[in-house]
Amino acid sequence: MPAEDPRTVRTRSRLRDALLAECAHRPLEKVSVSAVTTRAGVGRATFYLHYDDLRSLATDACAEIVRRAVDALHAWQDGDAPPTVPEGPPAALTAFFTEAAGHRALHRTLIRPGGSGPLGELLHRELRERSRSERERVGAPHADLAASAVAAAFTGVLADWLHGLIDAEPDVMARRMWSLLLAVHRAWPSARSGLGAGAAGIRRSP
Numbered sequence: 001m002p003a004e005d006p007r008t009v010r011t012r013s014r015l016r017d018a019l020l021a022e023c024a025h026r027p028l029e030k031v032s033v034s035a036v037t038t039r040a041g042v043g044r045a046t047f048y049l050h051y052d053d054l055r056s057l058a059t060d061a062c063a064e065i066v067r068r069a070v071d072a073l074h075a076w077q078d079g080d081a082p083p084t085v086p087e088g089p090p091a092a093l094t095a096f097f098t099e100a101a102g103h104r105a106l107h108r109t110l111i112r113p114g115g116s117g118p119l120g121e122l123l124h125r126e127l128r129e130r131s132r133s134e135r136e137r138v139g140a141p142h143a144d145l146a147a148s149a150v151a152a153a154f155t156g157v158l159a160d161w162l163h164g165l166i167d168a169e170p171d172v173m174a175r176r177m178w179s180l181l182l183a184v185h186r187a188w189p190s191a192r193s194g195l196g197a198g199a200a201g202i203r204r205s206p
Contacts, residue, residue, distance in 0.1 A: 012050055014040040016061040019054070023106040028058055055110075055118075062110055062119045065103075069096045069123065070130050073154075073181070089178035097170035097177075104162055113163045115155035123158070127151040135185075142188045149184045 018040035022031045033054060037047050051057040072092030100107060110119035132147035140146065154177065160166050161173055168176065 008050070011040075011042060011046060012060065014042065015047065015050065015057055016064065019057050019061050020103055020106065023058075023103060027105050028054065028109045058106060058110055059118045059122070062103075062107060063122055065096070065099060066119065066123045066126060068092070068099075069154075070126050072096050073127070074130060074134060089174040093178060094171050094174040097174045100158070100162065101170050107162050111155075111159045111162065113160055113165060115152070115159045117159075120155050120159055124151045124155045127154055140185075140188065146185060146188050149187075150181055153180055153184060 015036060018036045019031065021039060022035050031054060033044060033047055036054065036057070037044055047057075051060070072090055072095070107119060111117045111123070112120065114120075115124060128147045128151035131150045132143045135143040135146055157166065157177060157180065161168065166173070
């Protein structure tokens with residue numbers, strides 16, 4: 001796949017940042033294309049070259065955060081040998097929840113309680129694929145089942161937290177989510193990779 005034009009990358013990045021800045025002060029439905037393009041320093045015609053409307057821009061902006069969330073959950077799994085599971089959540093996961101809290105109003109327009117909506121569907125799809133591939137890499141059983149459980153749990157709990165159905169600060173939410181996902185993985189451990197006491201592809205530190 002050819003590399004994306006650097007100018008396109010820069011323009012999209014400026015539009016995403018501008019939208020997030022606007023949504024820090026008002027809900028998405030009250031943000032205008034003009035306000036976003038003015039803040040980004042681009043014209044309306046340029047905006048419509050890249051996005052159909054503000055909702056498509058919002059989905060793209062949130063997708064960046066989604067990718068960071070998926071990476072945060074797997075960042076410590078680099079390498080071929082089963083790594084040691086951290087005692088607490090990776091720092092990147094806590095940072096993700098902190099950032100999500102800062103853009104809660106925007107996220108709530110794209111992910112509904114329970115995890116439906118465009119952002120929820122994107123998060124579920126990308127997290128499920130990443131979890132499935134990681135379990136297959138270490139030979140853990142029931143990769144499809146575990147991946148679906150992980151994706152559903154993370155997406156649904158995140159959505160309910162964003163909508164105020166779960167009362168917890170970002171750092172507390174990160175710890176609870178980490179414990180939940182480890183419990184899901186431990187339900188189907190891999191004997192080959194020594195996962196009887198840990199999650200798929202990981203082992204607990206002493």
